[in-house]
Amino acid sequence: MKKTHNYFLLFSNCIPVKGAQRSIICDLQLNRYRFIPTLLYDILQLTRNKKVTEIKKIYNNQYNKGIDEFFKLLIDEEWGFSTNTPEHLPELDLKWETSSEITNFIIDINKDSDFNYKEIISQLNELRCEALQVRSYEIINTEIIIKIAELTSGSTMHNIEFILKYYSELTNDFFEKIIRKNKRIRNIYLHTAIEEKKEALPNNLGNIYYSIQKIESESHCGIIHSGFFSSNIELFTESQHYNNCLNKKLSIDINGDIKICPSLKKSYGNINDTPLKSLINNDEIKKMWGIDKSQIDVCKDCEFRYICTDCRAFLTDENILSKPIKCNYDPYTAQWKN
């Protein structure tokens, strides 16, 4: 700390989150987090309104050395800084807003799926959907891919992703041709491929990821792993208010049944006879979208809750508010199993 400065502050995009056993600081700008003891978490709650000397006094000057060392470490590692004007460096507003009725849509396709893509995309436009993911577990005709690429080219969707079962017709050339016409298509993932590789298309047209992993159904999803943690403003703020896996998302499974996530059992009608628009004010869907981390067993006490996406499909028990079954972390012991 600079000698002339009286206050220590974390940068307002470095936010402490308290867990049952330990706490973390989430750096929403640099996408990183660091563990801190809960005592420091409590101290950091005071820094905005109290001078460092005042904080030390609250702890009867017992921890003076520890507090100085921690603040110095946090400044050296660029989580915080010293200042005399904390009132001019306000906290980050954690509101989350979107102009879209739904932000993400998933279409699951099998070789027997027969959808009216034109109609679906036009409905998604009306809802100002931002992102579309198309997934196949069986080999699907290239005509379907071309059709979806054409239909989305003038749409509200600016991020289109394909996860497809690989076969010989799905070549780099094929994708280059369709992405050249529709640059909203960002990433192509091909599973059940012959080898594991990443190929970059020319002229920055994106990447094609080949994976030898076989994906046979939507049950591959829902894994909770620290490698999937993401410390950014969007996820952190959305997680404060909504379910960060389901919020503003809808999908259709291979039969055209409309679900919030294809892995969930509950269907709200079939795409052939139920307009998507009729579902955006559905009370049950809105309730599912709104299950934030403070309501979920175990997760509510987990220090990773705002940087970890949830899964409401594969759960430890029947209770919709129970912990994801594919999570091996126990916040009460701060241990990962396996």
Add this chain to the structure above:
Amino acid sequence: MILIFSEEFDASTNIVLSWLLYYDVKSERVNRISASNEVYSFYYNNSKRSSNLNFRKKTNNYTIDDIKTVWYRRRPDLINNISINKNKRLEKDIVENITNECYAIYISYAGKFDNIPSLGNPRLENISKTYQLNHAIKHKLPIPPTIITNNKNNLLAFKKRYKKIIIKPIQNLPHHFIQGKVYAPYTTILSKKTITHLNNNFHPCLAQKYIDKDFEVRSFYLDGKFFSMAIFSQSDKQTQFDFRNYNETHPSRRVPYKLPEYVEKKLKSFMVDLGLNSGSIDIIVNKKGRHIFLEVNPCGQFGMVSYPCNYYLEHEIAKYLIKNHEKK
């Protein structure tokens, strides 16, 4: 109807448009004003009764009377898909002429919309730095000591007086792409060694006293309100002089900032005096906590302030645009 002048690849415009759709308000985006236009038709008639300038989309008829608000986000693309050989003097001149003509059309439209609410002003998009600095002085905003000179002795004297000085462009300059590298006219420290290599007279340059900064502030001004961001870049050599020298592995820290009220008050009267109802303002806060005005960019980016500070400025702009607007 809200008319929006912008560029094809401006992502901020997309987000604002999405908010306008959210509020169910009609808008029209114009990315290009070109000589032989397939999308729009232009018509100007100076008859005895009234002079009339008309601007219509061919597929979707609307007239100037339908336009209730205008947003000058960016100057639209002013050139057609004319393929030219830039090395040929005549072809270059022709393209320049067409561009100038299109610019005149653009400015004519701006005149047409003088009496309706607008955000931005195309006639003010290139206010010079010296003009801005003079206005800043008028409104008692501290500015760095500044000279523009083409003379070596003047520059040496300035350097001697302020020890550490910087140079920057007098007006906005384009970036140059040379052999895969970008050369941008960012703010740079001017060393004595560099000055001694100069001829006695040279192309004029703008020099300022180097300010030992605590941090920088980028503030987006919208209709009397300030949305500010502090940029802490001092710890990193690359961004010490100009935070736009991005360092990918070590980016400057960007967090919400609240300007002191007395600074906001002066800046507001400065903006009102210039006739600007929006713009991106650059400020340096020195080690003593003094707020020193650098410049305002009337068409400045706000996305780079909006996202890191979670301000949702695109939503704020949409709300401003529909203020004077009934639903379709």
